[in-house]
Amino acid sequence: xxxxxxxxxxxxxxxxxxxxxxxxxxxxxxxxxxxxxxxxxxxxxxxxxxxxxxxxxxxxxxxxxxxxxxxxxxxxxxxxxxxxxxxxxxxxxxxxxxxxxxxxxxxxxxxxxxxxxxxxxxxxxxxxxxxxxxxxxxxxxxxxxxxxxxxxxxxxxxxxxxxxxxxxxxxxxxxxxxxxxxxxxxxxxxxxxxxxxxxxxxxxxxxxxxxxxxxxxxxxxxxxxxxxxxxxxxxxxxxxxxxxxxxxxxxxxxx
Numbered sequence: 019x020x021x022x023x024x025x026x027x028x029x030x031x032x033x034x035x036x037x038x039x040x041x042x043x044x045x046x047x048x049x050x051x052x053x054x055x056x057x058x059x060x061x062x063x064x065x066x067x068x069x070x071x072x073x074x075x076x077x078x079x080x081x082x083x084x085x086x087x088x089x090x091x092x093x094x095x096x097x098x099x100x101x102x103x104x105x106x107x108x109x110x111x112x113x114x115x116x117x118x119x120x121x122x123x124x125x126x127x128x129x130x131x132x133x134x135x136x137x138x139x140x141x142x143x144x145x146x147x148x149x150x151x152x153x154x155x156x157x158x159x160x161x162x163x164x165x166x167x168x169x170x171x172x173x174x175x176x177x178x179x180x181x182x183x184x185x186x187x188x189x190x191x192x193x194x195x196x197x198x199x200x201x202x203x204x205x206x207x208x209x210x211x212x213x214x215x216x217x218x219x220x221x222x223x224x225x226x227x228x229x230x231x232x233x234x235x236x237x238x239x240x241x242x243x244x245x246x247x248x249x250x251x252x253x254x255x256x257x258x259x260x261x262x263x264x265x266x267x268x269x270x271x272x273x
Contacts, residue, residue, distance in 0.1 A: 061186060061194045069173040070103040070117065070165070077115035079149070079160075080257045084135035085250040090153065094122035097156035102171035105180040108195035109163025113149075113257050117160075117167060121153035129155070129204045130225050135249040136234045142242025147249070147256045150223075150234070157202045157209065163259035168202040177201050177215040184263030195263065 088094075103117040125131060131152065138146040148161035156169025164183040169176060182196045201215040211221035222237040226245065234246045 060196045063197065065107075065181075065197070066104060066174065066179045068104060068106055069101050070106075070114075071101050074103070074115045074117055074119075075106065075110065079113040079115045080252040080254075082116070082252075083250050084149065084252075085248070087133050088119070088122060090122050090124045092122055092124055095120045096123045096170075097121055097154035098170040099172055100153075102174040103158055103160075103165045103167040104174075104178075105164045105166075105183065108181055108185050108193045109183050109259055109262075110165065111258065113252055113259075114160065114165070116149070116151050117158050117165070118151040118153040118156065121156070123154035123156075125152055126155050126204075128207075130207055130209075132209070132223060132225060132234055135252060136246035137249050137253070138236070138244040139233075139247050141244035142238065142240070143236070143244040146236075146244060146246070147253065148236075148246075162262065166198075166200070166202075168200070185261070185265045186263055187266040187268060190269050193265075 097118070100118060100121055129152070132150050133152050135149050136147065138144045146161070148159055151158040151160075154170065156167070156171065158165065158167045160166075162183055164181060166178040166180065168178050177199050178201075179199045180197070182198045185193045185195045187194050199214050200211045200220070203210050203212060208222050208224040210219045211223075212218065213220045220239040222235075224235050226233045226235045228245060228247070230247070232248070234248075236244045236246060238244070
């Protein structure tokens, strides 16, 4: 009897160990599958079509005076009349023309006017330069090789749907960078960027009275806060964006 009891206990113990191992294998496989799916979605899934006006992308946005902003008096195009801007490949090769140059739709109630060219002067990203366009409920941020365009347009959905811009790796002559998608929603004078359009707020922009005048404050996903002053013209060193990311090269044709 005692021997049978011990044998049964050992058998049950072995079964328990086997089940624990099985659960670990299932959890590990599921976690690995999820990571591979996220990697595929972020880096390998097909990019949305490039719908930005080719003339806008080819034009030189560095020659404009960004202290002379168009009047939003409703005399021209609406935001929904203009094609959506998005980032070509992993970044533009030179600073493009404004996307909403012909748009004069007034801003909606609750939206501050943060249009213009801005440069970081204090905080986490000193020297960062970005252009902000607004027309109606549409907002376009152009900076560091990328174009993030949110709002009604004539060619695509509301959310931004392009790339973060940092190249992780290259296969041959093709660069691979993380896809990104967000909405830009005004909330009590703060422009909130919601990841995927419905997710948490990852970026904020809002006006603030600085020591020498009005500033645009940029709270980024890395935890930094940058205070930016207005610029009238684009600095020479920002006409061509600096390469970003690890840029690991595989099967490169370069020798």
